[in-house]
Amino acid sequence: MKTTLKVAAGAALGAVLRWSVILALGPGMLPLIAVNTVGSFLMGRLKPGPFLGTGVLGGFTSFSTFAVLLTEADPWLAAVYLTATLLSCVGGWLVGDYLSGASPGGLPTRKPGEVFQ
Incomplete structure (x- = not known):
């Protein structure tokens, strides 16, 4: 139950952060x-x-907002948006994963793909 409450509290905070970014950027x-x-x-x-x-x-x-925007877009724009999202998100994760083994700022050294507990 403690983990469920942690996830719920974190999700609420994350949603507010996303909403703040959308308000700032449109x-x-x-x-x-x-x-x-x-x-x-x-x-x-x-x-x-x-x-x-x-x-x-x-x-x-937000995958759900991504899916809605994808289905509402012109087919050509939807294809570009799908490709850009996949490349940027997978690329972002790969760059973050690569940097996670560099141990900047005193963070524990991890092997790429190793989960931090």
Whole structure:
């Protein structure tokens, strides 16, 4: 139950953070790609546990909004948006994962792909 509450609290915080970014940058595809890419990078970089990972970053990023924007777009734009999102999010995670082994700022050294507890 404690983990469930941690994830729920983190998700609420992440959703508020995403909403703040959207209010600052405006709605649409580009702000959402930015949010999802940053979230993917942080997941790869930090290898967070339930509160920060599933909770905050899970609430911060949004697959559902991505899917809605994708289905509402012109087919050509949807294809570009799909490709850009996949490349930026997977690329963001890979860069974060690569950097996670560099141990900057006194963080524990991890092998790429190793989960931080």
